Amino acid sequence: MNKGVFGMRQARTSPSSPSGGEPGGAARRRPGFRMVMDAAQTSGPWWLPILSVTAAMIFCAFLIALNGLNPLVVYADMVQGAFGSGYGLGETVVKAIPLLLCGIGVALAYRIAFWNIGAEGQFLAGAMGATAVTMYLPHLPGPVDIPAMFVAGALAGAVWGLLPGVLRVYFQVNELISSLMLNYVAALLLDYFVFGPWKDPMGYNFPGTPMFQPWQQLMTFGGSRVHLGLGFALAAVALYGFVLNYTRWGYELRVLGASPAVARYAGISIGRKILTVMLLSGALAGVAGMSEVSGVAHRLMYGVSPGYGYTAIIVAWIAKLHPVGLILASVLFGGVIVGGYSVQTIGLPASMSLMLQGAILLFLIGGETLSRVRIVRNGPNGEENAAVHPAPEKRGGEAWM
């Protein structure tokens, strides 16, 4: 049993160096306070994401103010741009669709502590797969086109997702590195296609394929750019929630995520689980890529993803892998991306939204630890009395090997 208590060196208020022995008996205690970690609590409270978003916004406000801009104006601009109008809201939803699909994908992998950070590559693979259908099978009958693109996108994403899984299961290659590397391979592959064989001959040298035919485009709703991908995403999130909570398979994922050793003991085949999860995770990101090219861009082009796959990691993390959280977080970050575009009018780069995303994530992971820390007074009868919980096992997900 582990007592899950540790003293943080930074928190020691005593001037004596931690290494030097102090004079006096063993019973003498350091005066003052120290931080104690409550390891029994495995995750932060529900309001933590909200708090960290707020803190990140305040932090970035300082950076904005340093540059002589009024942060309130900038934020107002962002909010106005993302949520202030029907058009803005529509755009936010359009951005939320790939985030949600990729977010479900990575959340599924994180459920079993498989560090898939390759959603970006899987997204691009899906986009390429769907486009391949339009490039190489131009004479498909109209109604078959979309389903064929869907399947091709999902398959391409699945293959791209399966690669790190296979590498991990059969070659013990750390998935973190391999999935990351594959992102770059996919991006370069896409560059090759759009600068090379798939380039639109009539496109004035624009790095992109010819525009898709109308029957190769996903239907949109009303006058907005919101497309059928929203349906895919919502169906996927509903399925995700159901499967995790109410099926045998979901239960197995939960056990595996909690402890691989226990899963093995219970007869759950870890390798097979990793492969199926990565297959699905990649397929979801692939569908996101398909719906992006077919529903929004209507062509495959250079820079088709503004980093959806990476933002999806934050979405999954901030949502704590919870289905409803995933929906909320993807809309939030869709808004951040759209807000980033809208501040371009006042001369700020769109990638400012990345700064905000990074800050939110930093505050979130920092806050998750801090919310488990309590300041304890060093009492005369044992400094750790107040905060000791019998909490064994170090947090398994942290070790990434």
Place this chain on the structure above:
Amino acid sequence: MNGLAVSYSVEMNGIVKRFGRVLANDHATFAARPGEIHALLGENGAGKSTLMSILSGLYRPEAGEIRLYGRPVPLQSPKDASALGIGMVYQNFRLVPTLTAVENLVLGERGFRWLGRSWRREKEEEIGGLLDQFGLYFPADRPIWQLSLGEQQRVEIVKVLYRGADIIVLDEPTSVLTPREAADLFRALHQMKAAGKTVILTTHKLKEVMAWADRITVMRKGRTVRTMETRETDEKELARLMVGRDVMLAGAAPRTAPGEVLLRVRDVEVIGEHGRPALQGLNLEVRRGEIVGVAGVAGNGQRELAECLTGLRPWNRGTVEFEGESLSPRLSAKDMITRGIGHIPEDRMKTGLAGKLSVLDNLLLKSYRSRECSPCGLLFLRRWERRMEGLIHQFDVKTPSLHTAVQQLSGGNQQKLLFAREIEQHPHLLIAVHPAQGLDVGVTEAVYRILMDLRNEGTGILLISEDLDEVMHLSDRILMMCAGRIKGEFTRDRSDRETIGLLMAGVSPGEEAAV
């Protein structure tokens, strides 16, 4: 000899240490002299490791005083303890596996130093001197991960000596050693004692204590019960002090007539970790309605045996028959579960229970696959709540609710939970590894009762344990395991402690004098 003022090198008075709700040390008192081997004897969970960890500065006591050579000392960290000449050899070695022995020894030395050839020669000479003095040998220039456990332990001990320790604490030093290595170790400890050092070792093995210790302190439930000279006591008394009652509860388990053979293992060979052979032609049989105890020093293939029979490790040669059917070595853990082989694993919180999951989730770990539990792959947990409430009640697991994370339960309740789940499966064969390790007497008795009841209902039980008393108390037949083989077999009524103890130490009954 003992009339003159006896000066103690170590005195610990009124030590209190708590882990959560568990009182690990309850005003424990301990004193050792220079030039003696002092054994700290107690069952698992008696608090001896905690007490020694306090002495080594790893844990800070909540109350109590520590004196070295009569002087009160502050012990805030392992570093303080090391500076005061206390060296601890942990049960789990603190060695960097990728570094060589010499590098491990000099680790953390102050200042910036050039590690050239002359430095290496100088260090090797210095360490060579220590090796010769105490008769501890190991290859100094190979990385630690290539050394055997015995060699690693010697590196640990030399590390402590190299750092100039006068008070040497060894936590369960023989648990990983072969009998020969253990004898070598004790000879080295004898040398240290002769050099005027204080040698303290924690153990629960009576034999070793009687053979090598000068004085003995017995601990029970966090308290020190008594300290005595070895020659003034005997195993029987020690055992009684350790357990707090007479160990041999003779006749506690009337033997029922065993049924037909359930499990037959023939000439099984298994490769263990690091490619070393772990089982080398093992034979055993378990019948329905009997408890077969496998006794032996840890690391002689017990773990691999349990893993083979539960589908966690394939065997290379030999046959395993279960219920008359020959099993393939490639069968998975799932196959073994569906065949009705239950498993109480050695490390319950690492393998048996998922600490982060709820009590309910953990209870379903073995049954969730059944069609009854998850029809068409659908698993609605809520439907199982009432039934599992009942199960928890039946096995007396104390938990705030079914949705509490298992890691918040006490060790005893965790083990009862594990038993509840396994027995709910109505296993035909149960593999129980160290089922009572770290449990207090009350829970231990509950666990024993469960095992007996199960046997009486006709289940075959393979009990693998290091605790000889446990094996002798429960088993209908006792098998002695050593170096991956079964070295001897006894029936319950003809079991002879002396012979078993000798076999356990790797000595055939004929060559007793060798110990």
Place this chain on the structure above:
Amino acid sequence: MDVIAQLLTAAVAEGTPLLLAALGCLLSERAGIINLGAEGMMLVGAVSASLVAAEGGSVPAAMICGILAGALLGLLHAFTCVTLRANQIVSGLAITLFGTGLSAYLGKPIAGTPLAGSIPVVNLSFLAPVPAIGPVFAHLDVLVWASIALAVLLQIYVDKTSWGLNLRALGDSPATADVMGIDVGRSRYAHVIVGSMLVGLAGAYLIFSVAPSWIEGMTAGRGWIAVALVIFARWNPVRALAGAYLFGGLDALGFRIQLMGTQTPSYFLKMMPYVLTVVVLMVLGLRSRRGAPHMPLSLGSAYVREERF
């Protein structure tokens, strides 16, 4: 002959920032902290240097600013990973995102503005007549030589000094290091911050060698290549030196082929660093079945003092 010399020169020029960044990541990984923030740190280092240069600061001042910017982000990474014990992967990703955004935001006013100043060159003209490699080494700048020296020095530091020994212990078994009196937290902080300084320097170097002005996202994945390079080099500084020039050479070759008009292979050449890294990991994975550990064993996990074993 001439083509080869040109290619080698380009390989060294392109490889040097990779080497600096990789050595930085290597230091922090040897201490057990994986640094996925390298891309962000490089960008912030680059933008800080270009801001200083745009204000008329000297080249050394710009470099120092790049280093300091790296150090600040390194401090942040160390704080979240060591003190807060947060997930190192997520922290690194967050720093990359944050750094990418921050650099774009800070650099917006000077984006595309050509910057004056260059790094002094070490003239070894006597080498020039040596065939093939002579011209390559004749006119390299100070930082190239410094980075080569650094790789060698780091190798010596890790292998041959007591501090390096402590570092190896720290990366492989922090619990042991702690018991042996090494201050795990302080040492990890030091190595992460010094490593991040090198990554920041790598970014600053880009400004004065590869690109003459700040462009948003100008590192173009070099930070990630550096992360890959550390693995490719199996956490060994001198191997990182060779790997950096190999990866740099592949990039240079791709560029050259692109100039010749055929685009196709250049993309595949650019993929090579990533593919090669995965291949190296595969080979290591197969070999590690036989038990030889090759990576810092504690990499990626936080260390908690009073954990019971």
